Amino acid sequence: MKKTITKEIEACDFCSGDKEAYHTCMKCGKKACYNCNEHKFKKLKHAVNFQGSMDGTYCHNCFSELLESKDNELFNAYLKLQSLIEEYNTFYSPWKTRSRRAERDIEFIWNNRKNSTN
Ligand SMILES: [Zn+2]
Ligand SMILES: [Zn+2]
Numbered sequence: 001m002k003k004t005i006t007k008e009i010e011a012c013d014f015c016s017g018d019k020e021a022y023h024t025c026m027k028c029g030k031k032a033c034y035n036c037n038e039h040k041f042k043k044l045k046h047a048v049n050f051q052g053s054m055d056g057t058y059c060h061n062c063f064s065e066l067l068e069s070k071d072n073e074l075f076n077a078y079l080k081l082q083s084l085i086e087e088y089n090t091f092y093s094p095w096k097t098r099s100r101r102a103e104r105d106i107e108f109i110w111n112n113r114k115n116s117t118n
Helices: 034-040 060-069 073-117
Strands: 041-044 056-059
Touching: 034 041, 041 060, 041 073, 056 060, 056 073, 060 073
Parallel strands: none
Antiparallel strands: 041 056
């Protein structure tokens, strides 16, 4: 049976699509669909290694405003964590490169030894 139904949805504030918008700016309340969320919103993680419902979601306008005013306690807390995550990546990434190289050296020497005993 075919049936036409009218469905009320939260529509995206950024495009004219009729996709349901699941992402909301935590400051102005604008909604974004899945696609627009990628380009129009900024995500701020609530934990170094996890993402989840406590993550921050802000549209670019609000993000810049809050960045300038610095008067939003939660936003500032997100920024603090973000800078710690960046700091972690800055020192972890060279370490990762060096340890990969060391691992490859062992593999290389190991394989050479194996070949020479044959
Ligand atoms: Zn959209
Ligand atoms: Zn906003």
